[in-house]
Amino acid sequence: MAAADPVGRVLAWVLEHSHAASARQVPALIDEAARRLGLTGATLYLADLQQAQLKALSELAAERPEAREAEEADARAETLDIDASLAGLAYRAQRVQLSRDRSVAWVPMVDGIERVGVMRVAGTELGEEVLEVCRTLASLATLVVVSKAAHNDVLVIRIRTRPMTLQAELLWAFLPPRTIGTSQATSTAVLEPAYDIGGDAFDHSFSDGTLHLTLLDAMGHDLASGAASATGLAACRSTRRAGGTLPDIATTIERTLEQWIPDRLMTGILAHLDTHRGEFAWINCGHPPPLLIRDGHVVPGALERPAQLPFGLGFHKTSPPPLHRARLQPLDRVLLHSDGVTEARSATGALFGEDRLADTVIRSMASGSTAPEALRRLVLDLLTHQDQRLHDDATILLTEWHPTA
DSSP states (O other), X not given: OTTSOOHHHHHXXXXXXXXXXXXXXXXXXXXXXXXXXXXXXXXXXXXXXXXSEEEEEOOOOOSSHHHHHHHHHHHHHTEEETTSSHHHHHHHHTSOEEOTTSSEEEEEEEETTXXXXXXXXXXXXXXXXXXXXXXXXXXXXXXHHHHHHTTOHHHHHXXXXXXOOHHHHHHHHHOOOSEEEOSSEEXXXXXXXXXXXXXXXXXXXXXXXXXXXXXXXXXXXXXXXXHHHHHHHHHHHHHHHTTOOHHHHHHHHHHHHHHHSTTOOEEEEEEEEETTTOEEEEEEESSOOOEEEETTEEOTTTTOOOOOOOBTSSTTSSSOOOOEEEEOOTXXXXXXXXXXXXXXXXXXXXXOOHHHHHHHHHHHHHTTOOHHHHHHHHHHHHHHHTTTOOSSOXXXXXXXXXXXX
């Protein structure tokens, strides 16, 4: 490292060249930065949409068809299993992992607290000082990749393993990052079947000390279902960004469905978490009730309230459903889910069930897993339960209140 360029100068060089770099040039840009820092190279690996694989992001040397075919073959050869590799361990645990001889390090790539992938770096002196530099380079690489992915299909396609249905494409375009968080609260979500979702959707967003949460489940599994959920998310965001309350959001969703997508029922939970005081407020329209997890156990019936009718019947146009409130304790977790989770049936007809849902999350987090990793494992269990083929959308949203003071 003594002969390498100063770290600040190299990072500034990456930033300067990243503005005009195409997505295909980003891997070479980061690799060159690693070499300027005295390493022997760096390779970026991105997690696929279902978080089962880490896929190498390689540079396409030319635009010729044969070059593209060679790149695709290399990418297939450089696919790592998240559950069976050192790189996958770095992704799952969000901690740097070293080879036995300390010549290779796998560094997590994290956008805020959203897991994106890992960066493989190689060198001869991977001590703590060098690893700290690698973490910084991985953070910068993540920012560059995320900024390019918003408008470059190369990166979007790379993290997919098969084509996506039209309704799934519609919904993913509306969904936020799967994981968001501050020092006060964290929210993370998963949605399956990722390439064939039809009516489920989620949203979460922070605003002035409040965490907004939404989970919707439109009837059916077709394009109209996806459009209904997407419209519900748009109505929710438009109303809350204009200063509307949860009851306002409920009536707006009802009126919007009646006007533009009539005869389409949709269940949903709309919620706010005051991240300073821990007050959880929610409206439930025909959806499974939220689960409160406290001290490693589900508090029975803590967030159950009298059932309300779903959206789409016209009952909430002028008279919104009741708003419920509960006070959380520090480190409490609230679990929202669609009925596609608990009602998933095995080949023998056994339901996945609410108890198994909560128990899987609780055991994962008790073993030290982060909330995103706990939900990833839950999805693996759910897919195994239903022989790798879900018959209904399954969406889970887990929120934790962890105030700093």
